[in-house]
Amino acid sequence: MPNKLDETIQNKIxxxxxxxxxxxxxxxxIAEELNSSLLKVGKNVEAxxxxxxxCQLGCF
Structure with a gap:
């Protein structure tokens, strides 16, 4: 079950x-606005x- 931060990230995505x-x-x-990491945002995007x-930097 995703935690509250994950739900917040997913809703924004x-x-x-x-x-x-x-x-x-x-x-x-999104990462900046929610004070999260690019990795965490990326994992939620994938989910x-x-x-x-x-993609500008090849991060995702």
Whole structure:
């Protein structure tokens, strides 16, 4: 069961994702806004089966 932070991250991802896709820049923004790591955001993106597009650094 995801903890509260994971639920918060997932809700933000779902809010920002369009057509099952999310840009790398938006992932970075989500991590910054929620004071989380890129790794944690990335794991939540994967769990939601969202595709990362326009990756700037190869992080995802």
């Amino acid at each position: 779902l809010e920002e994702a369009k057509e099952g896709k999310l840009s790398c820049g938006k992932c970075m923004k 939601l089966d969202i595709k990362i597009i326009s």
